[in-house]
Amino acid sequence: MKTDKQLKDDILAELRWEPSINAEQIGVEVKDGVVTLAGHVNSFVEKWAAEAAAQRVSGVRALAVEVDVRLPELSQRNDGEIAGSAENILEWTSYLPKDSIKIQVEGGWITLSGDVQWEYQRRAAVDAVRNLMGVTGISNNIVIKSKVSANGVKADITEALKRRAIVDSQKIKVDVQGADVILSGRVDNWAERELARYTAWGTAGVANVRDDIIVAF
Structure with a gap:
């Protein structure tokens, strides 16, 4: 298990390694595995890249930006x-x-709303506008209204986790309530937690995912 100092050093190194980030403008504080990034950047996409870089580092239990x-x-x-x-x-x-997505912009902050059938469509909308010049932030209020039956969602997620060797499916509990999925259990790192959540969102019929998975070291 990393100490807070080791984790801080690793995150600073990861920020310096990422070419799209000016690491000198971002400060890092760590307490009990909870990481806080502070400072300012020149674009929203740089802020997003800093968040992603911190999440890639093993040992991060939670992230405040x-x-x-x-x-x-x-x-x-x-x-x-x-x-x-x-x-x-x-x-x-x-x-x-x-015409599925509505756009509102105030002070450079984009708010997206509307209905789609899949989580990958919801993400695609954010990915599309994230790199636009002048954007200062994004609120994703797009709602998933799936027409696919949620029957068998739990089995689909469990089987998908088994296919991905990085995650031991026995560590993760999957509960399904209608079209909502609740993930719980303990994993070894942030990457496993993200993969479990990604797998749940990629399953037909899922409209919402609550991630209660704990990262334990």
């Missing part, structure tokens, strides 16, 4: 321009049904 986006003058755009770009890129995203 207190990083704000300060756009350079050349990257600043008005809300109308951002909304127009977001609308165009979503229209060209093949994963999304036409």
Whole structure:
């Protein structure tokens, strides 16, 4: 098990290793495996990359992000321009049904709403607008309204976990209530927890996933 100092050093090294991040602008604090990132970055995609980098490090039990986006003058755009770009890129995203997503922009912050049938479509919408110039943040209020029956969801998730050798399916308990899935149990690292959640979201009929999995070392 890593000490807090070892974990902090590893996260700082991971931030420096990631070329899309200016690590000098981000501070790291660790207490009992809970990591806090603080500081400021020049774009929302850099903030997202910093979060992802911290989550990749073994030993992270939880992550708090207190990083704000300060756009350079050349990257600043008005809300109308951002909304127009977001609308165009979503229209060209093949994963999304036409006119399924609504866009609202205020102060560079994009709020997405609407209905889709799958979690991968919900993620695709965020991925599409995340890299747009001028974006300071994203709220994903897209709702999953699946037309697929939830019967057999628990068996589907359990079998999928068995196929992925990185996760011991016996560590994870899967409960299904209608189209909602509740994951619990203990895993060895953040990557296993993320894989379990990803597997649940990728199962037909799932509309919501509650992740109660504990990362234990």
